[in-house]
Amino acid sequence: MRWSQLYVPTLREDPADADAVSHRLLVRGGFVRQLMAGHYSLLPLAVRVRAKIVDIIREEMTAIGAQEFILPALHPAEIWQRSGRWEVMGEEMFRLKDRKGADLALGMTHEEIFTVLSQELKSYRDLPQMWYQFQTKFRDEARPKSGLLRVREFTMKDSYSFDIEAGGLDRSFGLHKAAYERIFARLGLPAIPVQASSGSMGGSASVEFMSPSNAGEDLVVRCPGCDYAANTEKATSALPAVVDGPGLDAPERLDTPNARTIEELSLQHDVPAERQIKTLVYVVDDQLTLILVRGDHNLVEQKLIDTLAAKAVRPATAEEIQAALGASPGSLGAVGIAELPILADEALRGRTDMTTGANTDGVHLRGVSIERDIAVERWADLREVTAGEPCPQCGTPLEVVVTIEVGHIFKLGRKYTETLGVTVLGRDGERVVPIMGSYGIGVERALASIVETHHDDKGIVWPVSVAPFEVAVVMLGTSDEKVTEAAEGLYRQLQSERVDVLLDDRDERPGVKFRDVELIGIPYRITVGARGLADGTVEATTRATGETQSVPVAEAVEHVRKLLTAAV
Template identity: 85%
Template sequence: MRWSQLYVPTLREDPADADAVSHRLLVRGGFVRQLMAGHYSLLPLAVRVRAKIMDIVREEMTAIGSQEFVLPTMHPAEIWQRSGRWESIGEEMFRLKDRKGADLALGVTHEEIFTVLSQELRSYRDLPQMWFQFQTKFRDEPRPKSGLLRVREFTMKDSYSFDLDEAGLDRSFQLHKAAYQRIFARLGLPVLAVQASSGTMGGSESVEFMAASAAGEDLVVRCPGCGYAANTEKAMSALPAVVDGPGLDAPERFDTPDARTIEELARRYDVPAERQIKTLVYVVDGRLTLVLVRGDHSLVEQKLVDTLAATAVRPATAEEIEAALGASPGSLGAVGVAEELPVLADEALRGRTDMTTGANTDGVHLRGVSVERDIAVRRWADLREVTAGEPCPDCGAPLDVAVTIEVGHIFKLGRKYTEALGVAVAGADGERTVPIMGSYGIGVERALAAVVETHHDDKGIVWPLAVAPFEVAVVVLGTKDEQVRAAAETLYGQLRRERIDVLLDDRDERPGVKFRDVELIGIPYRITVGARGLADGLVEVTARATGETESVPLAEAADHVRKLLTAAE
């Protein structure tokens, strides 16, 4: 490809609205342009990178025996209603009606649609099956941000396994897990496989593949000692035991007119946050529920959702709270509440005595509360957010917390969808058997952005060779010099015959402009052809990653670069 024919609208200045390195560099490098919030046009360079990522994913999926499909992006509501997710997914799903008034959805994901296809499986002899596709997904993100990292329209590689039993699902799951490790290694993307919540997908075992980045929105808890790793939605720690005093014989009210937060109660009334009970009020599947955590701890809502297997969870409104408890947030507690209000408490509160909580009267609190004596806890669960420095649940070493980007996620779905959509095969004994499923996803454009987050410097992107838009750029210094131009054209032709992905920078631009552009868009190797070097029969070969430059005879340049590329693979 000749740069003079290629559309690469590079920019000299960072876009004002770019809040992530990948967003800034992909816009500056002429890879993407925003159409509207959460929707991006991929320009030719990005299309080339995207295609290489997809080729790697396709090779690894095919290698484990998965077969490629392409399914529709628009779905009838009826299928989603049968699985129960038409209601549970909520506003994240784009919904519309056709001219006949039928309800439709743009695909958030494709579990239901692949499951419908699996209805044609008839016998245990048809299993196992592993199917995948690359398809556009639509999610109505409330706050699209960070360029390609959080968008409303994107390409997902999603795959699905269908097995006869749990042992088969285990095998399919492990095949995908190993394939994902190979995929991310080939992309040059260091990832950590962590325990995770299955969220709205449902199912049991769930593993996320996380890439460390300051632009990420996920927190991963990890142990440098034993390797334990989990998303904060799933992470646990081994808090040290707390020994409380005996406290009071019964809770005692005291006035706190100027304390409506944990911090104010600690500052004004000398009640440390770790000795307070924080009372949160949620509506869980239409029912008001009290959720208790220690005052210095934070609730992880996904843990609440997972614990209760809830389909709809939201914080209660001030009006709902006032009607149920007779007080405003800041003075709430679970002592003596009505039996019809279920109380869920975090394990860190189990056995605690001499605690302080709201009295359900504005401006009044209770001291001397013994949790198990004074509060009718209906269910105990791990609900809190783990923080850095807490002991690892497996080995006791201090835990780290890292900011990450989720680039892949695999789930054991179980039989949720096959049962809901009536899929069954004849077993070896002739009995009806419902297949068990797994689901496995990689966000293609998110992976592209994550690679940039991982591979860049102050000059621009430093693409790994496997996904670079071009492997080599031949930069012509002095396009009006016949000898220089002829040498560059000859070298360009040699590299193309070697099937090297090469870009010829034949633009009539200053050397500084050409060098800056090649560095900005991140091509791994640059061959500079200029009159000064050619006078000695030499060209310069520069590695983008290291900046190292060496002079090479023109006649040997193509072979030299080919060897560099082979060594880097």
């Protein structure tokens, strides 16, 4: 490709509304343009990068025996209603009606649609199957941000496995996990596989692939001493055992007129946060529920949702709390409560001599023994793990890392095949419900995440595997016949070697050309100028290191080929 024919609208200044590095550089480099919030046009350079990402994913999917489909992006409501997710997906689902008044949805994901297609499977002999596609997904994000990292329209590689039994699902899940590790390695994208929640997708085992980045919105807890890693929605730690004193024979009133927070109670009444019981009130599937965690701990709502298999969870309003408990937030407690379900975090199990609200404004209770004084209905791991807590596997202090989710794989089980009535004839002649897995990678998010990892103060530094072009041949002085002839010759030779090459034949100053090549991140630059040609050489520059070598013109193509081979 010749630069004079290529549409690359580079900018000299950062866009004012760009927060993430990838957003800033992809706009400046002429890769993307925003149409409206959460919707982006991909320009030619981005299309080239995206195509290479898709090719890598497709190669690895094919290698594990997966077959490619293309399914509709517009879905009838009836299928989502049958699975129960028409309501669950809430406002994130784009809904519309056709001219006949039928309810439709733009696909957020394709579990239901692939499951319906699997109804044509007849026998255990037809299994296992692994099916995948590259398809546009639509999610009405409340706050699209950070360019391609959080959008409302994007391409997903989603694949689905169908097996006759759990052992087969384990194999399909393992094949996908290994394929994802190879995909992210080939993309040059560091991705930590972590334990995760399945969320609205359902199922059991769930692994997210998380790429460390300050632009991320997910926190990953990982251990530097072993292989433990989990999303904070799933993470646990080995808290040191706490030995309490016997406390009081019964809870005792403590007047706290000006203490409405954990910190105020600690400062004003010398009650450490770790000796307080924080009482939270939630509405879980229309049932008012008390949630108890230690005063210095935070609740992870997804853990609550997963523990109770809840469809809808929200904090109770002040009015609902007042009506049920007779007090305002800041003075709430569970002592003596029998009419509401009470769920407590495991870190509170067995604790004595604790302090909690008395359900009277400005009053607390001290000397509380949880098992004696509170009717806990269920214990669960509900708290957020923080940095420095001991690893549950080896005891090493844990780290908390900000990350971007770039892939997610689930063991769905039989949730969708049972609901949608999929059965096959088993080996014993009985009907069997296939077991499923679901596996996704966001293509444009992967593109942006690569930029988050590979950039410097000059622009993007693409890995060779996904760069829009592998080499740029830059001619300095388009009116110089010798320069033009040498540059054109190198361009044609590199093309004949099947190198993805861009010829910068623009009539621009050298500084402009160099800045543009560095901004858009082409891995290698061959500079052809009159001064070098006088000595029979050209300059070869590596974008990642800035290293420049003088290379004889006759050896330039071989030099580039070796660089590209070494980079793979």
